[in-house]
Amino acid sequence: MWELIQANRRKSFLLFILMGIGLIMLGAAVSYYLNPAGMGIDGAFIAVLIWIIMSLISYYKGASILLSASKAKKVTSEVHPQLFNIVEEMKIASGLPVMPEIYIINEEAPNAFAAGRSPKHAVVAVTAGLLARLNRDELQGVIAHEMAHIYNRDIRFMTLAGVMLGSIVLISEIFLRGMLISGGGARYRSSNSNSGQGQAIIMIIALVLSILVPIFAGLLYYSISRKREYLADATGVRFSRYPEGLASALEKISGTKIEMKTANKVTSPMYIALPFSKGKKAAAGLRSTHPPIEERIRILRSMDGTGFLSYQAAYSDLKGDKSNIIPGSGLQESENPGIRKAFDDVSDKRSVKRNAGDIMMAANNYHFIECSCGLRIKVPPEYKKKSINCTKCGTVHTL
Amino acid sequence: MVPLIVILAIVVVLIIWFVVIYNSLIKLRNQVKNGWSQIDVQLKRRHDLIPNLIETVKGYMKHERETLENITTYRSQAMNASGVGEKAQAEGLLGGALGALKIAVEAYPDLKANQNFLSLQEELTSTENKISFARQSYNDQVLFYNNKIQMFPSNIVAGMFTFKEEEFFELEDPAEKAVPKVEF
Structure with missing residues (x-):
C-alpha cells in the first residue's frame, strides 16, 4: 500500500511543477507589461511569494479555518x-498511526469531510444530518472514505494545489480588472519610444495568459480532484471491505435536497459529496471537483471484491475507459479480498431515529433524562439546580 | 593491487546488502508483533465486556442459562489460551457463543429496549469489528513477512538468524461451519 502513496506523490509533484510554471509565467507577463524595466522578474517573484504565503497559512491553519x-x-x-x-x-483497518480528531457540524444536510496536513494532524468532521440518516455500515463507508483521504495524503495535496489555483486566479483577475478600468492602457507606460509595438505584443501575451492559465490550471486541478475521489472510494472500500456501505450512504446523501449553509466554493472540494444541489447538476462537467455521484455508486455496486483491481475493473467497465484510476503499483496487488457480510446493525431504528438536533445538543453538553412517561428531558448545561421536573408528567428527577 | 580492490569492493557490497536485508526482516517482524498486539488489545477488551453483559442480560433471560454459561466457560478458556493458534480456536468458540446470545436476544423485546444493554451491544459489536479489522492487517503483514522469509535471496539471511514463520490468525466460527438445517 505504501507504494501507492509514493506514486501519488510523484504525480502531485508533476502537477505542482506544471501549475507553478503557469503561475510564474503569468506573474512575469503581467509585470513585464506593467513595468518592462523589471524584465518580469519582479512579477514572477511576487507571484511565487503570494503563493508561498497563502500556502503556509493553509498548511498550518487550513484545518482550523475550515472547522471554524x-x-x-x-x-x-x-x-x-x-x-x-x-x-x-x-x-x-488503515493502520494509520493516531486517531484523527472528530468533529460534528450542526447542519441538517448529510455530508462529511476530512482535513489536516498529515495523518498525525488529521480531522474528520461529519454533519448531524449524516449521523441521523445513516446506519452503522453506511456511516462506516463514509468514514472509510474520509480516512482514505487522510491515508492517501489527499488533503495536504488538494489544499496546496487549491491555493496555487487560487493564486493564479487572483493574479489574473487583478490584471484583467485593471485592464478593464484603464481601458487597455498600461498604467506605467515606459518612456522608451521604441517600446510601443513591443508593449502591445507583451500586452496581448499577458492578456492571453491571464485568460488561459487559470482555465488550464483549473481543468488540471479538477481532473486530479475527481481522480482522488475515485481513489478514496477504492481505498475506503479496501479498508471496510464492504462497498455497499459507501454506495448506499452516497445514495442517501444524493437523495437529500438540503444544502449546506456553512459550505462555500472554497471548502466544497473537501466534502464527500458536493454540498450544493446546483453543483450536483453540473457534476458531470469538467469543472467539478467530484465525479457524478450516480457513477460512483454504480462502480461500487459492480465490484466483485474489495481489492484495487476489482475497483479498476468496475470503473473501466462503466466508463468504457481504460485509463488507470489506481496508480500502477496498486494494480499489481495479487489478492482481491472478498466482500464481508453486513455487520449487525446495533444502531437499530431506535438510535437512527435520534434526530440531528439531539446529536447537536449532546455535542453542546446537554444532558438527557429518559422519563418513565416516555418523554426525553433535555437539560441544558447552564441548568444548575439539583433536580428537574418532567414537563409532561411532573416526576421529579435528581441530577 | 587491482584484484584486491575488486574483492574488497565485492565484500563491502555484500555486507551492505546483508545489513539491508537483515534490517528489513527485523522491521517486518516488529510489524507482525505490533499487528498481533493490536488484536490482543481488542480480545482483552471483549473479555472485559462480557461480565458486564451477562450481569445486564441475566435478569431478563431466565430461559437462556445454558447460553450464558457457555459464554462464561469459553471466556475463561480464551483468557487462558496462549499462542496464536490456540487463541484463535478459543476465541472462535467464544465468538460463536456470543453469536448464539445475539440470536436469543431477539426473543426479549424488553431487553432490546434497555439503554444499558444497547450501549453494551454497540461496544461489543465495535470490539468484534476491531478484532476483524486488526486480524485483516495482521494477516496481511504475516503473509508479507512469511513470503520474505521463504523467498530468495532473503531466505539466506532469514535462515542464518532463525527468523521463524508466523502463524495466521484465523477465527473459526462454528456457526458458519455447521450445515444449516432446513425445515419446511
Missing part, C-alpha cells in the same frame, strides 16, 4: 460512542 468556517464542534466519545468506535475501527 463550518462551525464544527469537537466531540468526545460520550457524545456519540458509535461514531468514535467506527473511526477507531477504520483507524485499525
Whole structure:
C-alpha cells in the first residue's frame, strides 16, 4: 500500500511543477507589461511569494479555518460512542498511526469531510444530518472514505494545489480588472519610444495568459480532484471491505435536497459529496471537483471484491475507459479480498431515529433524562439546580 | 593491487546488502508483533465486556442459562489460551457463543429496549469489528513477512538468524461451519 502513496506523490509533484510554471509565467507577463524595466522578474517573484504565503497559512491553519468556517464542534466519545468506535475501527483497518480528531457540524444536510496536513494532524468532521440518516455500515463507508483521504495524503495535496489555483486566479483577475478600468492602457507606460509595438505584443501575451492559465490550471486541478475521489472510494472500500456501505450512504446523501449553509466554493472540494444541489447538476462537467455521484455508486455496486483491481475493473467497465484510476503499483496487488457480510446493525431504528438536533445538543453538553412517561428531558448545561421536573408528567428527577 | 580492490569492493557490497536485508526482516517482524498486539488489545477488551453483559442480560433471560454459561466457560478458556493458534480456536468458540446470545436476544423485546444493554451491544459489536479489522492487517503483514522469509535471496539471511514463520490468525466460527438445517 505504501507504494501507492509514493506514486501519488510523484504525480502531485508533476502537477505542482506544471501549475507553478503557469503561475510564474503569468506573474512575469503581467509585470513585464506593467513595468518592462523589471524584465518580469519582479512579477514572477511576487507571484511565487503570494503563493508561498497563502500556502503556509493553509498548511498550518487550513484545518482550523475550515472547522471554524463550518462551525464544527469537537466531540468526545460520550457524545456519540458509535461514531468514535467506527473511526477507531477504520483507524485499525488503515493502520494509520493516531486517531484523527472528530468533529460534528450542526447542519441538517448529510455530508462529511476530512482535513489536516498529515495523518498525525488529521480531522474528520461529519454533519448531524449524516449521523441521523445513516446506519452503522453506511456511516462506516463514509468514514472509510474520509480516512482514505487522510491515508492517501489527499488533503495536504488538494489544499496546496487549491491555493496555487487560487493564486493564479487572483493574479489574473487583478490584471484583467485593471485592464478593464484603464481601458487597455498600461498604467506605467515606459518612456522608451521604441517600446510601443513591443508593449502591445507583451500586452496581448499577458492578456492571453491571464485568460488561459487559470482555465488550464483549473481543468488540471479538477481532473486530479475527481481522480482522488475515485481513489478514496477504492481505498475506503479496501479498508471496510464492504462497498455497499459507501454506495448506499452516497445514495442517501444524493437523495437529500438540503444544502449546506456553512459550505462555500472554497471548502466544497473537501466534502464527500458536493454540498450544493446546483453543483450536483453540473457534476458531470469538467469543472467539478467530484465525479457524478450516480457513477460512483454504480462502480461500487459492480465490484466483485474489495481489492484495487476489482475497483479498476468496475470503473473501466462503466466508463468504457481504460485509463488507470489506481496508480500502477496498486494494480499489481495479487489478492482481491472478498466482500464481508453486513455487520449487525446495533444502531437499530431506535438510535437512527435520534434526530440531528439531539446529536447537536449532546455535542453542546446537554444532558438527557429518559422519563418513565416516555418523554426525553433535555437539560441544558447552564441548568444548575439539583433536580428537574418532567414537563409532561411532573416526576421529579435528581441530577 | 587491482584484484584486491575488486574483492574488497565485492565484500563491502555484500555486507551492505546483508545489513539491508537483515534490517528489513527485523522491521517486518516488529510489524507482525505490533499487528498481533493490536488484536490482543481488542480480545482483552471483549473479555472485559462480557461480565458486564451477562450481569445486564441475566435478569431478563431466565430461559437462556445454558447460553450464558457457555459464554462464561469459553471466556475463561480464551483468557487462558496462549499462542496464536490456540487463541484463535478459543476465541472462535467464544465468538460463536456470543453469536448464539445475539440470536436469543431477539426473543426479549424488553431487553432490546434497555439503554444499558444497547450501549453494551454497540461496544461489543465495535470490539468484534476491531478484532476483524486488526486480524485483516495482521494477516496481511504475516503473509508479507512469511513470503520474505521463504523467498530468495532473503531466505539466506532469514535462515542464518532463525527468523521463524508466523502463524495466521484465523477465527473459526462454528456457526458458519455447521450445515444449516432446513425445515419446511
